Amino acid sequence: xxxxxxxRNITLDDIFISVKTSKHYQDTRLPIxxxxxxxxxxxxxxxxxxxxxxxxQRQTNxxxxxxxxxDSHQRKHLCCKTSVEYDHFLDSGKKWxxxxxxxxxxxxxxxxxxxxxxxxxxxWYLGRPSVNKPLKIYVKHTEKPPKTRTSFSFWFATGGAGFxxxxxxxxxxxxxxxxxxxxxxxxxIRLPDDVTMGFIIEHLVKNNLTLxxxxxxxxxxxxxxxxxxxxxxxxxxxxxxxENVNVINVPGFDTRYDPTRFLSLHCFxxxxxxxxxx
Ligand code: UDP
Ligand code: MN
Numbered sequence: 001x002x003x004x005x006x007x008r009n010i011t012l013d014d015i016f017i018s019v020k021t022s023k024h025y026q027d028t029r030l031p032i033x034x035x036x037x038x039x040x041x042x043x044x045x046x047x048x049x050x051x052x053x054x055x056x057q058r059q060t061n062x063x064x065x066x067x068x069x070x071d072s073h074q075r076k077h078l079c080c081k082t083s084v085e086y087d088h089f090l091d092s093g094k095k096w097x098x099x100x101x102x103x104x105x106x107x108x109x110x111x112x113x114x115x116x117x118x119x120x121x122x123x124w125y126l127g128r129p130s131v132n133k134p135l136k137i138y139v140k141h142t143e144k145p146p147k148t149r150t151s152f153s154f155w156f157a158t159g160g161a162g163f164x165x166x167x168x169x170x171x172x173x174x175x176x177x178x179x180x181x182x183x184x185x186x187x188x189i190r191l192p193d194d195v196t197m198g199f200i201i202e203h204l205v206k207n208n209l210t211l212x213x214x215x216x217x218x219x220x221x222x223x224x225x226x227x228x229x230x231x232x233x234x235x236x237x238x239x240x241x242x243e244n245v246n247v248i249n250v251p252g253f254d255t256r257y258d259p260t261r262f263l264s265l266h267c268f269x270x271x272x273x274x275x276x277x278x
Contacts, residue, residue: 010116012108016094017044018085020078020159021102022071023051029102034059035275036266040108046088047102048081075193079186082159082193086182089170095120097170100162103218105236105262107269114214114234115164123169123207125198127157128215135195155209156198161217162235163197172205223249230268238262 021030026049038045038060047056047064050071057064065088069080082099089097096115100106118124134153141148157163165173176185177200185204186196201207214232216225218239225233225248238260239246245259252264267276 010095010112010120012041012044012112014095014120015041015044015111015115015164016089016092016097017041017046017106017111018089018097018099019045019047019102019104020081020085020099021047021049023049023053024071025102026051026053026056030056032260032262033102033105036262036273037106037108039273040270041106044094046085048085048088050077050081075186075190076183079183079193079196082197083177083180083182083186086170086173086177087179089165090174090178095167096164097167098162098164099159100235101160101217101237103160103237103239103260104162105265106162107231107234107236110214110232111164111234114212118166118210120166121168122166123172123205124166125157125163125169125201125207125209126165126212126215127163127209128161128211128213128217129155129209130158130161130217130219135198137189137191137199152203154198154202156195156202157209157215158217158219159192159194159197160219160237161215163194163215164212165201169201169205169207172207173200176200176204218246222246225249227268230265236262236265 048067049064050067050069052066067081067084070077085099134155136151136153138149138151185200186193189199214234216235216237218237236248241259247261250261250264250268252267258264
């Protein structure tokens with residue numbers, strides 16, 4: 001059932017937007033975000049990184065969080081950052097937790113209008129899987145003989161496309177995920193942080209992922225997204241330029257100046273911005 005009062009109340013201020021980043025990308029990926037969509041959600045967006053950078057701290061008005069997690073792409077260290085993101089959301093008191101990677105472009109107004117359709121007082125795990133069937137894992141039961149293995153299938157939202165979790169659901173995850181416990185679950189099942197999120201929500205908390213197709217990662221072919229639908233999408237991504245370039249097809253700046261296409265995308269969506277041609 002639809003709760004009208006909850007719907008009318010959601011604004012950008014009710015959303016905690018977290019972006020996972022690293023010192024490896026502070027001179028490449030981060031400046032693009034700071035120049036574009038971050039400008040539309042300065043007070044609501046927080047960056048989770050592994051270094052201290054006074055210049056970025058100033059540019060974000062103190063929104064860079066040094067997680068003290070290692071600067072590596074290893075499962076354990078990525079899980080460490082996700083765990084810190086989740087704990088910060090709990091402390092923020094906000095109604096929605098939305099995670100993105102630093103190679104995402106977030107269409108801020110669209111994120112808000114889509115979340116307005118869901119009640120944060122109910123349990124919602126919103127995102128988009130990158131596989132077409134649920135992940136099947138085997139859980140060992142070692143406590144009592146005979147040693148058995150049971151399989152369990154679950155969906156997870158691709159972290160690289162972004163996903164959102166309502167406060168109500170985040171609360172139910174408290175006993176298994178808060179205070180760094182998320183890292184223990186990650187280590188226990190030996191799977192990446194976004195998969196662990198799906199495992200915790202679908203298996204431990206018993207709440208299903210709701211498919212929101214407007215989230216996009218570079219696991220999809222970005223050039224297949226039609227320009228006419230850009231305004232409706234929540235997130236975009238890119239890969240390259242070093243290897244297999246996968247970028248949206250949008251007119252605008254020269255590809256040498258804007259290889260990720262995010263500056264052009266931003267000007268397509270918000271042509272009045274200072275750096276956009278007019
Ligand atoms: N990342 C990180 N530390 C690293 C490498 C990556 O925190 O050593 C972050 C990165 O900033 C991004 C996410 O992990 O937000 C995914 O990284 P990337 O896009 O490089 O890899 P993918 O998983 O998409 O192949
Ligand atoms: Mn990526």
